[in-house]
Amino acid sequence: xxxxxxxxxxxxxxxxxxxxxxxxxxxxxxxxxxxxxxxxxxxxxxxxxxxxxxxxxxxxxxxxxxxxxxxxxxxxxxxxxxxxxxxxxxxxxxxxxxxxxxxxxxxxxxxxxxxxxxxxxxxxxxxxxxxxxxxxxxxxxxxxxxxxxxxxxxxxxxxxxxxxxxxxxxxxxxxxxxxxxxxxxxxxxxxxxxxxxxxxxxxxxxxxxxxxxxxxxxxxxxxxxxxxxxxxxxxxxxxxxxxxxxxxxxxxxxxxxx
Amino acid sequence: xxxxxxxxxxxxxxxxxxxxxxxxxxxxxxxxxxxxxxxxxxxxxxxxxxxxxxxxxxxxxxxxxxxxxxxxxxxxxxxxxxxxxxxxxxxxxxxxxxxxxxxxxxxxxxxxxxxxxxxxxxxxxxxxxxxxxxxxxxxxxxxxxxxxxxxxxxxxxxxxxxxxxxxxxxxxxxxxxxxxxxxxxxxxxxxxxxxxxxxxxxxxxxxxxxxxxxxxxxxxxxxxxxxxxxxxxxxxxxxxxxxxxxxxxxxxxxxxxx
Numbered sequence: 001x002x003x004x005x006x007x008x009x010x011x012x013x014x015x016x017x018x019x020x021x022x023x024x025x026x027x028x029x030x031x032x033x034x035x036x037x038x039x040x041x042x043x044x045x046x047x048x049x050x051x052x053x054x055x056x057x058x059x060x061x062x063x064x065x066x067x068x069x070x071x072x073x074x075x076x077x078x079x080x081x082x083x084x085x086x087x088x089x090x091x092x093x094x095x096x097x098x099x100x101x102x103x104x105x106x107x108x109x110x111x112x113x114x115x116x117x118x119x120x121x122x123x124x125x126x127x128x129x130x131x132x133x134x135x136x137x138x139x140x141x142x143x144x145x146x147x148x149x150x151x152x153x154x155x156x157x158x159x160x161x162x163x164x165x166x167x168x169x170x171x172x173x174x175x176x177x178x179x180x181x182x183x184x185x186x187x188x189x190x191x192x193x194x195x196x197x198x199x200x201x202x203x204x205x206x207x208x209x210x211x212x213x214x215x216x217x218x219x220x221x222x223x224x225x226x227x228x229x230x231x232x233x234x235x236x237x238x239x240x241x242x243x244x245x246x247x248x249x250x251x252x253x254x255x256x257x258x
Numbered sequence: 259x260x261x262x263x264x265x266x267x268x269x270x271x272x273x274x275x276x277x278x279x280x281x282x283x284x285x286x287x288x289x290x291x292x293x294x295x296x297x298x299x300x301x302x303x304x305x306x307x308x309x310x311x312x313x314x315x316x317x318x319x320x321x322x323x324x325x326x327x328x329x330x331x332x333x334x335x336x337x338x339x340x341x342x343x344x345x346x347x348x349x350x351x352x353x354x355x356x357x358x359x360x361x362x363x364x365x366x367x368x369x370x371x372x373x374x375x376x377x378x379x380x381x382x383x384x385x386x387x388x389x390x391x392x393x394x395x396x397x398x399x400x401x402x403x404x405x406x407x408x409x410x411x412x413x414x415x416x417x418x419x420x421x422x423x424x425x426x427x428x429x430x431x432x433x434x435x436x437x438x439x440x441x442x443x444x445x446x447x448x449x450x451x452x453x454x455x456x457x458x459x460x461x462x463x464x465x466x467x468x469x470x471x472x473x474x475x476x477x478x479x480x481x482x483x484x485x486x487x488x489x490x491x492x493x494x495x496x497x498x499x500x501x502x503x504x505x506x507x508x509x510x511x512x513x514x515x516x
Contacts, residue, residue: 128500133490154497161492192511232391232510234419239412242386242503245496249504252490253450 002049004075012049012091013078018145025094027147029159030080032058035090037157039064044160046091051076054087061088081149094147095159096166099138103176107135109251110205111244112173114219115141117210122146123154124241125208130158132248138165138205140173174222178205182220183247185237187228191250194227200254206247211240260307262333270307270349271336276403283352285405287417288338290316293348295415297322302418304349309334312345319346339407352405353417354424357396361434365393367509368463369502370431372477373399375468380404381412382499383466388416390506396423396463398431432480436463440478441505443495445486449508452485458512464505469498 002009014020015028026046029038032054038045039060048068050061054076061068079089102110111129116122122144129137139146146152146164173180179202181194194200207223209215220226229243238246260267272278273286284304287296290312296303297318306326308319312334319326337347360368369387374380380402387395397404404410404422431438437460439452452458465481467473478484487501496504 124497124500127493128496130491131487131489131493131496131500156493156495156497158491158493192514195511229389229507230510231389232514233388233416235385235389235414235416237414238386238389238503239382239414239499241497241500242382242389245500245503246507249487252488253453256450256490 001070001072002075004072008047009049009071009075012089015091016079016081016149018148021094021145021147027092027094027152028079028149029090029092029152030082030088030149031086031153032088033157034152035088036060037160038090038092041160044092044095046093048088048090049076049079051087058088082153096146096164099165099168099172102136102163102165105135106203107178108203108255109134109248110136110138110178111248112138112140112205112207114170114207114209114215116144119144119148119150120154121211121240122148123151123159125244126151126155126162126164127158128241128245129248130162132252134162134248136163136165138168138173140168140170142167170216170218171222173205173207173219176205178203180205180207180223182207182215182223182226183209183229183243184214184220184226185228187226189225189227191227191229191247195250195254198254200251201257204251206244206251208240208244259328259330260333262330266305267307267329267333270347273349274337274339274407276406279352279403279405285350285352285410286337286407287348287350287410288340288346288407289344289411290346291415292410293346294318295418296348296350297324299418302350302353304351306346306348307334307337309345316346340411354404354422357423357426357430360394360421360423363393364461365436366461366513367392367506368394368396368436369506370396370398370463370465372428372465372467372473374402377402377406377408378412379469379498380406381409381417383502384409384413384420384422385416386499386503387506388420390510392420392506394421394423396426396431398426398428400425428474428476431463431465431477434463436461438463438465438481440465440473440481440484441467441487441501442472442478442484443486445484447483447485449485449487449505453508453512456512458509459515462509464502464509466498466502
């Protein structure tokens with residue numbers, strides 16, 4: 001049992017703050033699903049902290065190829081951002097890759113979150129992009145990082161599946177060679193029209209803004225088209241994660257039908 | 259300015275509890291967007307409570323055809339379930355309609371949430387169903403009601419747009435005459451297959467379960483088909499609201515293309 005004042009534990013605790021994540025190039029993955037997904041990825045987990053109860057409950061921790069240390073429930077709780085901590089947290093190496101690496105692999109479907117503000121949305125859209133078979137997710141701006149505890153949790157393991165490009169400038173999203181589609185409630189083109197005319201079958205970069213403010217002008221300008229998800233009822237808009245799911249699955253379907 | 263001990267205010271405060279909502283047939287809609295959507299619906303709002311600041315900020319409150327009373331910021335806060343109350347809350351009449359009324363209008367697209375547990379998901383799927391042009395949303399079971407503060411807020415006004423059938427038994431979802439599709443990660447049929455073969459153009463009742471446990475057997479049994487949203491990447495599943503968005507928009511598109 002590590003003492004609550006242990007230096008490695010104290011260093012891990014600091015990773016709940018963004019500045020410490022940036023400086024150290026490390027982040028925390030919390031809960032059995034995230035820790036298991038992290039352990040399945042090579043060279044990702046540095047160490048795991050778990051309570052006695054978690055060590056009994058999650059047998060797979062015993063065969064992990066990294067150090068697994070028992071900590072007190074209080075220490076595990078201090079590493080957690082949830083109301084009901086599950087007693088297991090992994091310290092992981094940051095995973096983001098350069099945009100050029102993603103582009104070099106001739107991606108077919110990429111989702112970019114432009115200056116997102118809500119870490120839950122970042123994680124949820126990462127999960128949806130993974131499910132839709134996206135080749136990468138890009139997060140621009142520096143308001144919310146993908147290693148935020150809420151984002152990691154909402155991604156349900158997908159942070160460890162999909163290459164992530166982090167913290168780049170919006171301007172870098174121009175000139176990728178991909179058909180660039182900007183989502184907007186006032187978009188020029190209806191998503192169904194693009195599905196019908198075959199446009200969605202092209203390698204595509206989707207740009208998603210924030211729910212409150214949409215995309216900044218800089219992002220709208222570099223898009224080939226602005227696209228709206230059709231609203232058939234009286235709702236003013238879809239929520240961001242729902243809109244992203246509809247767009248990414250429309251692309252996935254069009255690309256698979258050739 | 260009403261005193262914080264005012265009897266109508268005390269009655270409104272009780273509506274933050276489900277038992278009081280059920281007994282009184284009333285609920286609270288909080289924040290300018292929800293209150294405005296409620297006021298646009300006939301015979302819905304009974305009274306509005308607003309702070310002095312909200313009365314200045316939201317000019318449309320002055321022309322409301324129902325009583326609008328000024329209350330203290332503390333009293334408005336006590337009616338609110340948000341961290342940053344916006345100072346305006348409407349007391350509304352419950353809106354749910356009998357299932358037979360919905361079926362009598364020959365609906366084309368209906369979403370049923372079977373024994374949901376997360377009020378945020380209920381509200382988000384209501385919003386998505388509204389956007390997709392659904393004719394009604396059904397909520398079965400009694401764990402979460404659609405008038406829960408979080409559900410009302412997440413619906414972003416759609417609770418006042420789409421007919422809602424509340425609190426019915428799962429067994430009542432059989433024999434609606436609609437093609438009944440149950441979503442399941444282990445579904446027999448792929449959503450894309452149904453889109454390709456024209457099945458989605460039929461009048462459809464979608465059944466959605468909970469994210470943790472899916473649909474109960476009783477719901478799976480009464481479905482014509484069990485349907486899975488295809489997972490093209492490594493994600494184990496989509497989150498519930500994202501899956502619902504993909505399914506409902508697939509139906510909306512198929513129905514509009516005939």
